Amino acid sequence: MIAAATRGGLGVSRILLSLAVLALAIALVFRSLAPTVPDMADDLPASIYDIAVKDIRSNDVKLSEYAGKVLLIVNVASQCGLTNSNYKELNVLYDKYRQKGLEILAFPCNQFASQEPGSNEDIHETVCTRFKAEFPIFDKINVNGKDAAPLFKYLKSQKGGFLGDGIKWNFTKFLVDKDGKVVGRYAPTTSPLKIENDIQKLLDAAA
Structure with a gap:
């Protein structure tokens, strides 16, 4: 026993x-x-409007130029399975709301399966000719790691993601209100049109 x-x-x-x-x-x-996020620096800017970026032509752009507008900020890629649907729906949103104060800021990134391998000129040609995008396209950047762009360090610090703050894939979307506050983060698989109601609410809100 x-x-x-x-x-x-x-x-x-x-x-x-x-x-x-x-x-x-x-x-x-x-x-x-989960992507490691060693890029969260202690010296993050106080506001998104303190950040400057470069456009696809390498011109300096201060994000303070977009103060008072609703921003949808997206890391994009030209050869992703999500590319066609996202560009199509982003175009729909931009055509519908640009006159009401929406700006879509697209940042090419090659960190996910090397799906944005081209030069800035190649990317600009693809986006404008193939996808007919009229919203601003910016310089190709990194969104994760020690070389991550300051803008995406800031965005991740304001809105963390599932299983860590790192960007998981192409077409992660951040929504910023008229005061520069990051109010939403959406997964790569979230359709841009699924964000439309959130955009409308921010556009209708007083600045």
Whole structure:
């Protein structure tokens, strides 16, 4: 009887140990999948309007130029499975709301499966000719890692994501209100048109 009880106790202990090891393994897997974010600096700007970027022609652009407007900021890529649908719907939103105060700011990025490999000239030609985009296109940047653009460091610091703050894929979207506050972050698979109601509310709000 004692031997059987001992064996039973050992069996339970082994099961508990196995479960603990499994839980640890799962946690490590999820940690490895989530992009690391060593780029969150302590000297982040006080406001998005303190940040300057470069456009696709390498001209300096101060984001303070967009003060009072609603901004939809997107990291884009030309060769992604999400490219066609996102550009199509972003065009719809821009055509519908640009006169009401919406600006869409597109930032090409090649960090995800190298799906934006071209030069700025190539990207500009593709976006304007193939996708007929009229919203501003900016210089190709990194959105994760030590070389991440200051704008995306700031955006991530204001709105974290699932399983870490890092950008997970092309076409992550950030929504900024008229006062420069980052009020929304949307997954790459979120259709731009699914954000339309949120955009309308911000456009209708008093500045």
